Amino acid sequence: MSADEVHDPVAEEVKEPTKAEEVAKKIAExxxxxxxxxxxxxxxxxxxxxxxxxxxxxALMGFIKELDPEAHYSIGIEQDWGEELxxxxxxxxxxxxAPAVSLIVDVHAPKDDPVIPDISDIFPIALQFERExxxxxxxxxxxxxxxRRLFLPEDFPEGIYPLRLDDKGISEEMVKNAxxxxxxxxxxxx
Amino acid sequence: MTEKVEYWVKIPFGPIHPGLEEPEKFILxxxxxxxxxxxxxxxxxxxxxQWIGLRRNYIQIMYLAERMCGICSFSHNHTxxxxxxxxxxxxxxxxxxxxxxxxxxxxRIHSHLLNLGVLAHDIGYDTLLHLTWLAREKVxxxxxxxxxxxxxxxxxTIGGVRRDIDEKKRRAIEEMIKYYKEVFPQIEEAFLHxxxxxxRFRDTAVISKRVALEQGAVGPTGRGSGIRDDARWxxxxxxxxxxxxxxxxxxxxxxxRPRGDVFDRMAVRIGELWQSLELIEHALDAMxxxxxxxxxxxxxxxxxxxLMVDGEGIGRYEAPRGELVHYVRGKKGSDKPLRWKPRxxxxxxxxxxxxxxxxxxxxxxxxxxxxxxxCLSCTDRVAVVQDGKKKILTEKxxxxxxxxxxxxxxxxxxxxxxxxxxxxxx
Numbered sequence: 361m362s363a364d365e366v367h368d369p370v371a372e373e374v375k376e377p378t379k380a381e382e383v384a385k386k387i388a389e390x391x392x393x394x395x396x397x398x399x400x401x402x403x404x405x406x407x408x409x410x411x412x413x414x415x416x417x418x419a420l421m422g423f424i425k426e427l428d429p430e431a432h433y434s435i436g437i438e439q440d441w442g443e444e445l446x447x448x449x450x451x452x453x454x455x456x457x458a459p460a461v462s463l464i465v466d467v468h469a470p471k472d473d474p475v476i477p478d479i480s481d482i483f484p485i486a487l488q489f490e491r492e493x494x495x496x497x498x499x500x501x502x503x504x505x506x507x508r509r510l511f512l513p514e515d516f517p518e519g520i521y522p523l524r525l526d527d528k529g530i531s532e533e534m535v536k537n538a539x540x541x542x543x544x545x546x547x548x549x550x
Numbered sequence: 551m552t553e554k555v556e557y558w559v560k561i562p563f564g565p566i567h568p569g570l571e572e573p574e575k576f577i578l579x580x581x582x583x584x585x586x587x588x589x590x591x592x593x594x595x596x597x598x599x600q601w602i603g604l605r606r607n608y609i610q611i612m613y614l615a616e617r618m619c620g621i622c623s624f625s626h627n628h629t630x631x632x633x634x635x636x637x638x639x640x641x642x643x644x645x646x647x648x649x650x651x652x653x654x655x656x657x658r659i660h661s662h663l664l665n666l667g668v669l670a671h672d673i674g675y676d677t678l679l680h681l682t683w684l685a686r687e688k689v690x691x692x693x694x695x696x697x698x699x700x701x702x703x704x705x706x707t708i709g710g711v712r713r714d715i716d717e718k719k720r721r722a723i724e725e726m727i728k729y730y731k732e733v734f735p736q737i738e739e740a741f742l743h744x745x746x747x748x749x750r751f752r753d754t755a756v757i758s759k760r761v762a763l764e765q766g767a768v769g770p771t772g773r774g775s776g777i778r779d780d781a782r783w784x785x786x787x788x789x790x791x792x793x794x795x796x797x798x799x800x801x802x803x804x805x806x807r808p809r810g811d812v813f814d815r816m817a818v819r820i821g822e823l824w825q826s827l828e829l830i831e832h833a834l835d836a837m838x839x840x841x842x843x844x845x846x847x848x849x850x851x852x853x854x855x856x857l858m859v860d861g862e863g864i865g866r867y868e869a870p871r872g873e874l875v876h877y878v879r880g881k882k883g884s885d886k887p888l889r890w891k892p893r894x895x896x897x898x899x900x901x902x903x904x905x906x907x908x909x910x911x912x913x914x915x916x917x918x919x920x921x922x923x924x925c926l927s928c929t930d931r932v933a934v935v936q937d938g939k940k941k942i943l944t945e946k947x948x949x950x951x952x953x954x955x956x957x958x959x960x961x962x963x964x965x966x967x968x969x970x971x972x973x974x975x976x
Contacts, residue, residue, distance in 0.1 A: 401636045405786060407864065432779065433766050434866075435875045435893040450864060450875060452784065458791070460784035464864065485766035485898050511593035522601055525888075 379454055380406040380461050383427065390423055391416050407462040417467045418477040421449075424463065425482050428453040436489025438497045440525045444468045445499050447476055449486070469499070478504040496523040558586060565594040569672065569916035572924060576904065576915075583911050588904040600891060607885040608634055608708065608855045609848060615876070618892065620701040621664065624657045625869035626876075626892065627706045633878040633890075634708050637863030638855060640844055646710035647788040648837040652723065653696070653705045654867075655826035655833075659730070660689045661870035662819040662826075665923040666741060669816060672920045673750045678740055685733045688726050695722040708851055710843025720834060727827055734827070738820050742804065751813035755918030757906035758810055765902035768895045769872020770818040771922045773799055775810035775902075781868040793832045798822050810906070812921040819923075822870075856885050871895040871923050896924050 377385070380398050387410055388396040394412040401407070412420050424431055432452040439446040446468045453461045469476050478501040480487035490501040491510040498521040501507075509516065520528060559580050565573035573594035579587035599618060603611050615630040616623040628650060635642065642650075663686040670678035690700045696719045697703035705711050715723070741747055757767060762775035772779060780797035782790045798821035800814040801807060808814050845851040859880035867874050872895030879889040899922040907918045 401863075402639055402641045403786075403788070409862075430763055430777075432763070432768075432777075434873065435877065435891070437877050437889070437891045439879070439889050448877070450877070452779070452873075455779045455784040458784050459786040460779070462785070462864065462866070464862075483766070484764040485901060488897070488901060509593075510591075511596050513593065522598070523604075525604075 378406060379459070380408050383453065383461050383463065384408045384410075386427065387420070387423070391420055394420065405459070405462070407464060409464045409466070411466045411468075414467050414469055414476050417465075418479055418482075420465065421479045421482050424451060424453065424465075430456075431483075433483040433485050436486055436493065438489075438493035438499055438523065440497055440523065441468065442525065444470055445474045445497055447490075447493055447499060449489075474498060475500045475502050477502050480504060495521070497521050498524065557581065563915065565591075570919065570924075571668070574900070574924070576919075578912065578915065580912055583913070585907050585910050585912055585915065588907060590900055590904050592900075603890045604886065604888075607852065608859065608880070608887065609852055611887070611890060612707065613704065615892065616702050616704065619894070621661050622657060622869045622871065622874070622894075623702045624653050624705060625867055625874050626894075627704070628654065629865040629867040629869075629874045629876040630878070630890070630892065631706050631708050632865030632867065633863040633876040634855070634859065634865075634880075635863070636865065637861050637878050637880055638708075638858035640709045640854075640858065642710055642788075643841045643844065644789070644838055645714075645840045646842045648833045649711045649713075649715055649842065650706060651789060651793065651833045652715065652830050653693075653703060653711075655829045656689055656693050656696070656723075658826045658870045659823055660686055660693065661923070662823055663689070663737075665870075665920070666737070666816065666819060668920050668923075669751075669812070669917065670741075670747075672917050673746070675746060678744075678747075681740065682737060685730070685737065688729050688733075692722050692726040695719060707843060707848075708855065709845050710841070712843070714842050715834075715837070723830060723834065727831060730823075730827055734823055737823075741816060741820060747816075748813065750914075750917065751816060751921075752811055753809065754812045754914045755903060755906045755910055755921060756809060756811045757902050759808075761905045762810065762902055765905060766898035767872075767902035768898060769868065769870070770815045770822070771872060771895075771899045771902060773797055773818050774808060774814035776800075776808040779873070781866045781873040783868075785866045787867065789833075789836075790829075792836065793829050795829070798825055812917055815921045852885065856883060859887070869895055872899060896922065900924070 384396045384398045387394060387408070391412060393416050394410050397409045398406055399409055410420070432455065434450045434452055437448045439448060446466060448464060448466045451463045451465065453463055467476055476499060478487070478490060480490065487504060487506060488510060490499075490504055491506065491508065493499040494501060494507060495509045495512045495516075517530060520530060561578050561580060563576040563578050564570050565575040575591040575594065577589040577591070578585055599614060603614060606614060612627055612630060616627040618626050663682045667679040667682035667686070670676070670682065693703060694700050696715060697705050697713060705713060757771065757775045759776045762772050762777055767775060767777065776799070778797050778799060780795070781787065783795045783797055798818055799808065800817045803817040803821040804814070845854060859878075860882040862877070862879045865876040874895055875893045877889065877891045878887050880887045903918055903922050907915055910918065
């Protein structure tokens with residue numbers, strides 16, 4: 361085979377789209393507002409990264425459930441992007457045959473209006489990640505059936521969000537001494 | 551006209567309770583002995599690890615991640631490392647992938663044996679607790695022989711593993727496999743065919759497939775309910791596909807359809823004990839020669855990571871308890887991640903079992919929680935045999951030894967780290 365033939369695009373073998381590419385195509389067709397990208401890592405593993413406006417977020421999650429009724433909601437990640445807050449979800453779909461499709465859905469909201477729709481009616485476990493997002497970065501999930509704190513204590517002050525990059529921290533008075541002698545010496549307030 | 555009165559009471563179960571090995575709180579709503587509703591409250595052991603992580607560099611977080619859990623320390627380190635490797639585009643040498651498989655499966659054996667013992671203990675069957683925990687010592691000794699530690703092995707690093715498996719270590723692993731091939735049939739017989747175990751575990755805390763899917767149940771909890779997924783298999787992770795990995799389902803062990811009860815979750819763990827032995831054997835045979843890490847020195851790795859991490863990465867791995875996910879987001883030029891979030895398998899499983907126990911007797915609650923294998927804390931004393939004499943080290947002895955070691959490492963240390971024992975909260 362000559363070098364010309366190797367680089368001839370017409371002669372190249374037409375590859376069947378992978379499961380991940382098919383899912384990406386379906387999402388891109390249904391949601392033109394979303395930006396969809398299939399990224400391949402160093403081990404050849406494909407992941408579908410979807411960035412969607414918050415108006416279409418709930419409809420997109422419903423569509424994923426339509427694509428695979430047994431879709432697995434794996435993690436919800438609350439994030440601080442500076443001017444915006446974000447919530448990123450990782451889902452695993454079509455896992456009955458390996459490899460499964462690894463799907464990441466990212467949605468953002470401005471810090472002065474940090475409202476994202478709740479999707480716990482589609483994926484019930486998402487509610488627990490949303491509760492974490494509300495207490496850790498101050499997102500508000502519109503319509504969430506349970507907005508109580510999950511990890512932080514009930515007496516944790518309002519308006520302080522530990523995982524925001526501009527986190528102010530809790531006041532000195534709130535630090536509870538565990539009885540360690542070094543801490544007592546350092547604090548020196550007894 | 552008589553009004554129907556419902557005698558429902560709410561009782562707190564935890565955060566500190568003799569039946570729970572770690573602090574977590576459940577508010578049980580009871581109708582007599584029957585559980586009507588369960589509310590879960592977490593955060594009693596929140597150490598702010600994500601917050602600390604934002605203030606540490608990528609290499610320091612490896613060791614921090616490992617300390618999230620003593621039982622699955624390899625799993626956390628490995629999954630975090632995968633996430634960073636994906637964000638930075640770093641490849642791993644093939645030999646390192648095989649070593650990762652071997653350590654991961656050794657960890658799975660020790661974790662499953664531990665949980666089987668805890669399950670037996672929770673129904674008062676301490677003979678089985680002693681049988682499984684005695685057997686577990688062998689894998690702990692093997693892990694110590696291979697890595698130098700019984701927990702927190704620090705075997706994985708970004709771009710490979712930190713220690714090789716030489717002939718001596720290989721012999722220790724092979725001896726362990728031989729030992730378990732004799733011991734596992736006894737454990738399997740005791741757990742799968744004992745009438746007491748069957749009476750307590752069958753149809754207890756049934757998590758239906760629908761509930762398991764809704765609550766995102768993972769690992770033996772998910773597979774026990776019929777969800778055919780295993781992150782090592784569905785992620786095509788490392789060299790696992792070459793070793794013939796398949797999810798272990800309850801029917802592979804019991805021969806019956808999954809019912810989603812405590813028995814099925816236990817059966818999956820027993821099946822995985824055998825699978826782990828097989829995987830270790832295959833990995834030892836197939837392991838090629840070659841380098842074990844991409845960057846031989848940590849200072850080179852540190853410098854490379856500053857330049858290479860630019861974007862996001864997801865690490866997925868099947869820890870003994872189920873699918874573990876770590877997410878890392880970084881920016882070129884910085885040695886710290888902008889976001890690092892782990893999700894450990896107990897999180898969704900707790901909510902799944904909270905739904906599963908509704909309708910059960912309150913007496914089954916401890917077994918139900920133990921069946922998802924929540925994390926445990928470890929030893930507070932050590933027995934040392936020296937010159938034929940046995941000595942029990944107390945808390946004060948441990949502190950004294952620790953201070954001695956600190957002074958050995960850094961003789962110039964300033965200040966007095968005593969008073970001995972005063973700092974310990976009882």
